[in-house]
Amino acid sequence: MTQSSPAPLPPPKERRRLRESWSLTQDQVAARVGVTRETVRAWETGRTTPRGRKREAYARLLSELTKPPVRTDPPEEPTPALRPGPSAVGSPHSLTPAQAFDALYAFCAPSLVRQTYLLTGRRELARESVERAFELAWHRWPEVAVDRDPAGWVRASAYEYALSPWHRFRPRYRHPEPPPASPSDRALMDVLLTLPPPYRRTLLLYDGVGLDLPDTAAETEASTPAAANRLLHAREAVAARLPELADPAELHRRLGEVAAAERLRAAKPPTVRTGSERRASFWTRAAIAFTVALIGTTALTVRTAPGQYEPPVAPGETIQGVPPKVAPGPLSEAEQELRAKLGEETASGPQRLVPLPK
Template sequence: MTQSTQTAPADPLPSPKERRRLREAKSLTQEQVATALGVSRETIKAWESGRVNPRRRKRAAYAKLLASFRDETRTPAAGTTPASPSTVPGGDAPGRPPQGVEHNHPAGNAAVTARSTPEETPRRATDPHAPGETAPDAPAESSNGALALTPAQAFDALYGHSATALLSQAYLLTGSRPLARETVEYAFRLAWERWPAVATDRDPAGWVRAAAYEYALSPWHRLRRAHKRHERPPADRDRRVLLQALLDLPPVHRRTLLLYDGLGLDLPDTAAETEASTPAAANRLLNARAALAQRLPELAGAGTPAEQSALLQERLRHLAELVTATPVKLPPAKAVRMGSERRSRFWTRAALFFTAMIVSATGFTLVTAPTRYEPPRAPGEPVRGVPVHAGPQPLTPQDEELRALLHDSPMTGPPRLVPETR
């Protein structure tokens, strides 16, 4: 009997649906619960879906937290309002939402308070052309009196929340730290160029992640000299074998495996992000696991698919720690925004320049082109039936030689008849 089976009766957990209901009753996000327990948001999502259950100390802490949610929901203190989400470590004072998230804003309001969490910030970022906004970098005041974030502040919050994690994911996809850093910069530059669409997206972090995955797995990188050579493999044998096994997978299988087992996304969400059907995503996942099991014996002997997923998630997290162990310096959010703006200005000016060149060439052609039709000249033909000119004919070379000889002689006639002077 495993240790998780022994601790299960001591730490009972409600059903996955009840776990989500208790969290939503406290007006908490998955990110806040994950911060309180010291795990990732994808782990909380997997626990609430029932695909993976916590074990050991995480199970005990999760069960205790859910029990406190249930007790406060059922028995609020006398003379006070119902319990606030401040029971989670890291929350604010009672009577206010944790970490400054305002849950009482009217539906459809795009304003976000200046103290909102990074997860909620990009989803309700203010419109850059909203009336009443005085400065691009100064927070404006919304109708309910809260300070709304500007687009730059919302982008900086998204960058600070997702850049480091996205760097580790890009390293798992490419096996190269420079390419992973370039991937993160490209994804956020693209996000800033299309910020109105990203800010109103249902999942801005997922939008950036999809752009980064597409760039990281682009086949054109193999033609670049800077990325033809792979990095030096990790010194640890387990990490080296796992990384090589990941890089040997087809790109679509590698992406599906990382989304499902690495990040803990559901199978429909994984299929939607990889632009495939759910059965196709499931087949890719099974083939990727089978390929890894041939290289990793401990994965083949894990047992149930849930245990395999948990073990693979732990191994992937252990491999991604190489990026944090050898820090890859990411540029600040302001530098990314300025780089995106410079790139946009460059291509805009280039497009205007070539447009002006085309307009100039078109105008020159219109000015110099003929205004009436000129038929082409017919080719020449020999004239027949005309008599030959009368008169002396042209001299031949022999005739010309004889004429020159006669012109050179002083006397005409034979030489024997010419008198000589004595």
């Protein structure tokens, strides 16, 4: 008997790229192949390799993903609240920039608002952070459009804006917002908000969004060991307050439930694009006005400046220790009596010597 060779598989990075090109989550791929989400994550990072029937099923799925997407309406599978839903657009190469941006916004914005709410505990700040991130993405769309992970680019921008320490000085954010209605959701949000921002962000990306550890470390600008330590300490802090969430799978489910319980909405894509263009136009006019004012001030200075060097006049200095100037004045009565007395009396003493010529 001859043993059949195993089904060929693309490299790990290509596996992930194929999945993301069809806007599939790791949960959806795991359900198609019949494995867990952690197994799919390990296959895409290259830590493990599928074998046997799982390998054949995974290879068939990847071969189907190599075909260009088509505009069909298959039955949608339920997706977690923190994951973006399946995209319904065609190939990005056939779209205009505005259409591609709108597709990315519709694909990422709903879940990204929920993620940012878990990160900050503020509904209005979550919506504002996502809109600002997409406004920046539209302003830099030529760079974002060719990025390997546009959704990750926008997510990182939204997280950075949401965690900015300057929000504490804004009057509208000095008071906390109403907590979730459910006691269990409120307890989980309280635990999350007590974590330091880097720990909270790492926990949300790994256990909430489902990124692998290297991608989590790269997005949080930390090394992989540092991200792992942050994740472990964050899990320990959550388990100490809520022992029922010590299991990462249960924590992942609860994060999705808390995010889905809030009615969080983002603006429409055209509104975001218009806001980005209006903001860019404002700063352009401000830069032009500042440049014109600077040129006018420089011209006025050159016009009114002296033609030659004029040394400045040294300021006067006070001199200490000089006695006051004595000036002659009228004699007092005692001085006049003394002068009269000396004039009346004959001077006593030796005869005055007078020099004589030889």
